[in-house]
Amino acid sequence: MMTGRRSWSALELSSEAEQILTLARQFAEERLQPTAEARDANEERFDAAVHRELGELGFLAMRVPERYDGLGLDLVTYLYVLEELGWGDAGVAVSVSIHNSLAVSILLRRGSDAQREEWLPRMASGQVLGAFSLSEAGAGTDAAALRTQATPTEGGWILNGEKMWVTNGASADVILMFARTDTVDDRRGSRGISAFLLPAGTDGLSVGRKERKMGQRGSETVALSLKDVFLPQGLMIGEVNRGFSYALEGLEAGRLGIAAGALGIASAAVDAAFEYADTRRQFGRSLREFQGMEFKLGDMVTRLEAARGLLERAAAAHTLGDPRARRLSSVAKLFASETAMTNAREAVQVFGGYGYSREYPVERLFRDAKVTEIYEGANEMHRSLIARQLYRERGYV
Numbered sequence: 001m002m003t004g005r006r007s008w009s010a011l012e013l014s015s016e017a018e019q020i021l022t023l024a025r026q027f028a029e030e031r032l033q034p035t036a037e038a039r040d041a042n043e044e045r046f047d048a049a050v051h052r053e054l055g056e057l058g059f060l061a062m063r064v065p066e067r068y069d070g071l072g073l074d075l076v077t078y079l080y081v082l083e084e085l086g087w088g089d090a091g092v093a094v095s096v097s098i099h100n101s102l103a104v105s106i107l108l109r110r111g112s113d114a115q116r117e118e119w120l121p122r123m124a125s126g127q128v129l130g131a132f133s134l135s136e137a138g139a140g141t142d143a144a145a146l147r148t149q150a151t152p153t154e155g156g157w158i159l160n161g162e163k164m165w166v167t168n169g170a171s172a173d174v175i176l177m178f179a180r181t182d183t184v185d186d187r188r189g190s191r192g193i194s195a196f197l198l199p200a201g202t203d204g205l206s207v208g209r210k211e212r213k214m215g216q217r218g219s220e221t222v223a224l225s226l227k228d229v230f231l232p233q234g235l236m237i238g239e240v241n242r243g244f245s246y247a248l249e250g251l252e253a254g255r256l257g258i259a260a261g262a263l264g265i266a267s268a269a270v271d272a273a274f275e276y277a278d279t280r281r282q283f284g285r286s287l288r289e290f291q292g293m294e295f296k297l298g299d300m301v302t303r304l305e306a307a308r309g310l311l312e313r314a315a316a317a318h319t320l321g322d323p324r325a326r327r328l329s330s331v332a333k334l335f336a337s338e339t340a341m342t343n344a345r346e347a348v349q350v351f352g353g354y355g356y357s358r359e360y361p362v363e364r365l366f367r368d369a370k371v372t373e374i375y376e377g378a379n380e381m382h383r384s385l386i387a388r389q390l391y392r393e394r395g396y397v
Helices: 017-040 048-057 074-089 088-109 113-125 243-279 289-318 327-354 363-375 379-393
Strands: 131-132 149-153 158-166 174-180 195-200 203-211 221-232
Touching: 017 074, 017 363, 048 088, 048 327, 074 088, 074 243, 074 289, 088 113, 088 131, 088 158, 088 174, 088 195, 088 243, 088 363, 131 158, 149 174, 149 327, 158 174, 158 195, 158 289, 174 221, 174 243, 195 221, 195 243, 243 289, 243 327, 243 363, 289 327, 327 363, 327 379
Parallel strands: 131 174
Antiparallel strands: 149 158, 158 221, 174 195, 203 221
16 A cells, blocks of 8 residues: 555656656665665665665766766656655665765766766766765854865865764765865855865775764764865865855755655655554454544645645746745755654554554654754754745845
């Protein structure tokens, strides 16, 4: 029973998009969901095999043009794929989203021709996995407060600093790294940060401890240390001191990817709850025959469909260049993540005592859902951004 999944027949999709989405659904059902529990239990081990397979299928360069060996998907189809992967394993979905929406996207948009030619085909094939490193221990939501310093030297830059919460950080082959390029005597805030390509294995780069997380253990999250790391000038992305604006561009679109992954969790929670309510019997009849259960299940589906509608509207705004796109990205991420959390909690309640047991998947869905309200900007921040952006759209100073 797949009550929560999308129906392709209800969407106007090209035959190519339908084939890609069918492939994503099959991969989620046959490869991800059956092994999600193992990845959750073995969080110390990154599942490189799954990511190689994702690369072979083209899912590590979904928005990259075909000239760089990508699939060249439209934004909406890309988000549908992430929802399917999130249904199978949210940890894998976020890893794919970070690679596509941040590392690949910023390189594609702001990298030089030489950088794109060198890196994108290998990132598309799965030979090279990308990571994104902006946050630090004292610069999470306030990312512009980062302290990692890039100091100019002959032929390039020397980087020193400590990074935190880097998804894919230990297994990535290249890291999109952000560091200050202003000086101690002339701090420029967000206008003093630049972006660099940092290849794995560069002298002075070391991987710190791996975070032991509540959920989404299928993705690795690590700390990074940079000690006198030399990067040639050719590894700077775009213009000096413009890196933070590149990061915001990537994060704005990346929030749609996070929303899509959250919808995958919410959809999986609906499927699990509906199936269990049909098969579980109490007082001589199935749970789904009780009106109170019907109310609960009906609310779960309503929230899921409403969140999907918001995500599609936000994606359309981005595609059309609508000035409301930034606000709608926050709206979609906020609502989708809270839908994932609410639906996962309700699914646990439907299962009762079994829902609290690791014998059933809803316990993992509950843990996986929580972080969607935190990463890519905590939801409290998004509420503020939505209000501020609305004032700007209406001409308030």
